[in-house]
Amino acid sequence: MQNHLLAALPEKITERLFPHLELILMPLGDVIYESGGLLQHFYFPTTSIVSLHYLMENGASAEIAGVGNEGVLGVSLFMGGDSTPSLATVQTAGYSYRLKKRILMEEFNRTGGRRCGVLHNLMLRYTQALMTQISQTAVCNRHHSIEQQLCRWLLLTLDRLPSHDLTMTQELIAGMLGVRREGITEAAGKLQRNGLISYRRGHITVLDRAGLEANTCECYAVVKQEFRRLLHEAKKL
Structure with missing residues (x-):
């Protein structure tokens, strides 16, 4: 329950998902997935922080977002893709829960009833907050x-x-x-x-x-407010 997204899920969903969660150690510098590589798992950090980088052809890179206990790695999977152009590396060592892609996608794609909409809406709200962080990072790096x-x-x-x-x-x-x-x-x-x-x-x-x-700058408050709004709205789902 240290991960805020997992903590926001209703009991009926957690009963189905939690038995499949695997607690893993995330050592500093570990590559969680490569740019363009196929994604096989979702990751829900608890005490670790993962940095998402965009890697240039010449090898240069910069962080476009960070993911910690507020979020999940693998949003491209439920957005319709199996890969992502970003590189994910462990910025702060710690732990994370890992979940096989198939398990979460089966729950995500369930039809009928409120239990479908809760996970679907929560993940899409998180994706919106993540996009806000990426956009604000780009603006901040350019103007501040x-x-x-x-x-x-x-x-x-x-x-x-x-x-x-x-x-x-x-x-x-x-x-x-x-x-x-x-x-x-x-x-x-x-x-x-x-x-x-x-x-x-x-x-x-x-x-x-x-x-x-x-x-x-104002970029910190914008990102923080968006994630606060995510968690506030999640409690209503």
Whole structure:
């Protein structure tokens, strides 16, 4: 029940799905699926966070969205496709529930009765929230400063974790945001001097969350509000 989507499902659906859920370890850096590869499972993260990247022909990439305990990996399966152009890698190590594609699709495609509509509507609402995150990330990367982007990224990551500590190198964050490492070093240094974060190699501790929220752009609030609306509407299903 640590995954918010699974927790939002009614009891009749969970009784059918939960026996098929497999709790798996998601090590840092693991590739969950390759760009263009066939998807065989859905993943419902609990304590792990997965980063979705778009991979360019020259090997460069940037994060287009993150998925943690608020969501699911594999939306292209119930949207009509068996593959996706994005690359999914584990950004924060932890656990996730894995579910075979066939099991969820059988439930998703059930006809008649309210039990069909609940899962169908919940997954489509999540997809809309995910699309909002992807769109807002694109706008943020184009129009906002590296410091604002870093604040947004830190806050969205914190929302998916139980603590204020992040295991993450500046090089990895730079790869997520698609910027030079020097830009992240400068932005992180400024946040540290202002007392908002504490940074030592491979480890970031957020000291002043309110300060981060004051320094970020509107993109964080837009994404957070959309996921909050998703969960609020899910309770009505």
